[in-house]
Amino acid sequence: MAKPMFLRSAKRQFNFTMARLLFGNKSTAPHFALVGSGSANHLCQRILESGHQRVLIVTDRPLRDLGIASRACEVLINAGIDLIWYDGVQPDPTFTQVREGAQILREQACTAILAVGGGSSMDAAKIIAATLDSTDEPESWAGINKAPDTAAPLYAIPTTAGTGSEATMGAVITHEGDQSKVVISGAALLPVAVALDPDLLLALPPAITAATGLDALTHGVEAYIGIWSRGTSLETARMCVRGVAHWLPRVMAEPGDSEARLGMSMAAYYGGVAINQVNVGAVHAIAHQLGAFYHLPHGVANAMVLPHVLRVFGDSAKTSLEELAPLMGVSGAGAAIDAMESLRESVGLPGNSDAIKVADYEKITERALEESDGYFSPKILTGSDVGQVLRAITA
Ligand SMILES: [Fe+2]
The missing domain is CATH 1.20.1090.10 (Dehydroquinate synthase-like - alpha domain)
Structure with missing residues (x-):
């Protein structure tokens, strides 16, 4: 049963006022995009220059089987650094998938994450990144700006053109139980840098x-x-x-x-x-x-x-x-x-x-x-x- 309109309207007005007070015209966290053919290689070069030696690649199995994920990060492969793969992301990623990735991040002591894929891989990668310094259950971060203030440095190479997740600090994760979806957001979830490389979308x-x-x-x-x-x-x-x-x-x-x-x-x-x-x-x-x-x-x-x-x-x-x-x-x-x-x-x-x-x-x-x-x-x-x-x- 929906709440009465006057209550909904008052709550929305309150939320709107708070949003304007809290965010105003502030920009979000630092972030940049590399654009054009070959930009995925340039992004990987930036990751190397940042000194990361163990990087978790978050992607899905089809992209890995097609060789697209490897192609996106071939500069990292050729550089010989340790790439740890989590390719278990599926459409509408779940908290279980987030936990699987988080466990690998922790056990393998990766210092950065590179998401390669569509919105699902990028969203899952954001929440995996957020588990770096937190022992909270990720479910507890549902809502606006409730994600931890720190996260593993996240880079993204989108292989679709639509979700926009590469430019946002939000992620949509699904509860397995009732299949409901929750939004999790926080400034630390915005990718540090992304590559918009058309060669990977052809x-x-x-x-x-x-x-x-x-x-x-x-x-x-x-x-x-x-x-x-x-x-x-x-x-x-x-x-x-x-x-x-x-x-x-x-x-x-x-x-x-x-x-x-x-x-x-x-x-x-x-x-x-x-x-x-x-x-x-x-x-x-x-x-x-x-x-x-x-x-x-x-x-x-x-x-x-x-x-x-x-x-x-x-x-x-x-x-x-x-x-x-x-x-x-x-x-x-x-x-x-x-x-x-x-x-x-x-x-x-x-x-x-x-x-x-x-x-x-x-x-x-x-x-x-x-x-x-x-x-x-x-x-x-x-x-x-x-x-x-x-x-x-x-x-
Ligand atoms: Fe959308």
């Missing part, structure tokens, strides 16, 4: 390119239309939306186009920079539940939910959507939403799913409202708003 399958691309678009849109802006959030959100609109169709048509791959990597990175400042919104709050209940891939769920939530926002998002519209080559808020829907369709992502069950609506709605109350979307969604979105995406 063989990314179309379905993953499409889903991660729409995830990036959702980050840009949600960061832009929310009631909170600070730092570079508006500027980077616009760069994200413009980049996805421009590069995603091209990369879908020409998967081996290195320039287009780099364009998408940059767009996704900008989206990450934007949400790292003002967070995501109600679209993610609903999409996360679809991931938890039905294992819908994150980007697929966001792509499905995005236009319907934007329509539910109505006038509250009208001006900001009008501003985003030209970046997508159209004019007007309605046309911007239509363009996002067309982009989803053109890259082959579904607009609905037969996995979604009417019997789950109430539980999904409850959890989605709970999560979305922690974000700063332009409108506080009601239970009937979420129901409208769910009906629209149920096949």
Whole structure:
């Protein structure tokens, strides 16, 4: 049962006031990105120059089997330093996977972590890094800024373009028991340095390119239309939306186009920079539940939910959507939403799913409202708003 609107509204106002007081226009921890073909090698060179002799590589088995993970860190391999591998990360990483990686980090006395992969590997690596000096259970860090103040130095080489995790201080980890997802964040989780190397994305399958691309678009849109802006959030959100609109169709048509791959990597990175400042919104709050209940891939769920939530926002998002519209080559808020829907369709992502069950609506709605109350979307969604979105995406 959702809480009364006046309570939700008062709590959100309190959170908003606190967020502005605590964060203001402060930037987050130091961080830099190396960009372009060969940048993964340059990042590895930086790791060597920092003096690390034992590095934990956090990745997933398919990337390792395909040789992509080794290729990403071949400079470290050729240098002959000790590389310790944890390749047990799976989509929607769990606390068990975090513990497995943390045990290796500790037992092998690694001094740095290099995450190679998509959002799952980077998110898992962040929480593994946070266990360096802490004996807390990682579950206790759920929430905003509750992660330890220190972590193992974390480097990241993303092999997808969408999650933006390489530019954020947050991670989403799943409880095995009820499959619920929690966000863990803290300044120490932001990677020290990342490489956006298009060469590692050239063989990314179309379905993953499409889903991660729409995830990036959702980050840009949600960061832009929310009631909170600070730092570079508006500027980077616009760069994200413009980049996805421009590069995603091209990369879908020409998967081996290195320039287009780099364009998408940059767009996704900008989206990450934007949400790292003002967070995501109600679209993610609903999409996360679809991931938890039905294992819908994150980007697929966001792509499905995005236009319907934007329509539910109505006038509250009208001006900001009008501003985003030209970046997508159209004019007007309605046309911007239509363009996002067309982009989803053109890259082959579904607009609905037969996995979604009417019997789950109430539980999904409850959890989605709970999560979305922690974000700063332009409108506080009601239970009937979420129901409208769910009906629209149920096949
Ligand atoms: Fe996302």
